[in-house]
Amino acid sequence: MSNMVSTMQRAEQWPLGKQFIQLAMRWMVPFSASIKPELEILETGHTRGRMRDRRAVRNHLSSIHAGALFTLAETTGNLALMSITPDNGRWIVTGMDIEYQKKARGVLIAETILGELDW
Template identity: 40%
Template sequence: MTTPLLSLYRRLSRWPCGRWLFTRAVCFKAPYFASISPRITLLEAGRCEGTLADRRKVRNHIGTVHAIALCNLAELTAGLMVDASLPADMRWIPKGMEVRYQAKARGTLKAVAVPELPIASATAGYELPVRVGIHDATGTEVFVARIAMWVSPRRGNG
């Protein structure tokens, strides 16, 4: 199974600067995410990875990456992973997010989003928990989020 989003990622990622172009297309569709200038580095069914560069526009008053910038990266990677993984007859929307800030976030940060349960078609809606860990360049997990995605059948199915 390949979703339209996953097909686009695969097609663009073969080109020089293709992942950059894919990320720009995503940020065009959902403009708020452009505020953190993310980069999607891997997208496949069941996994999404993205990076966030430590630059002035994402820093807080103590010189570390702002907590909300980390939340934005977590929501972006989780949403893309779910969208790339869902059967065509299902849809999703974020329902809630629990986060833990575990260490000061500095330098280029890498987010990895994976589902905590199998993703499948269903006749009724269900909550899909997605774990997003964000690590710094040393491998230290500086942030972790558990995002509850509400997955439900698309209207008009059946």
């Protein structure tokens, strides 16, 4: 298990530990903080986050902005990758595709489940 995952799992056991993790995540990645993602699951190779529907993430059509949706997906995906990155490994996102099906409203959930990667 990666150090990041084990550290976060230990922190969740502290009083207000989950809130501390949320704040640390938002501080480390300021742009992602703009959507106020809430981390629900952080396990090795598996993350799930949610974003609440609020005015700050809406567009002119009264639905959640495509950029906010993309940011939520990227945030959970990046955390899942971080959780399985070898100690001597590094990576950077070089591309990502997304296909929008309909207007998004309400609480949104993004989940990433990774298999084994050949580093």
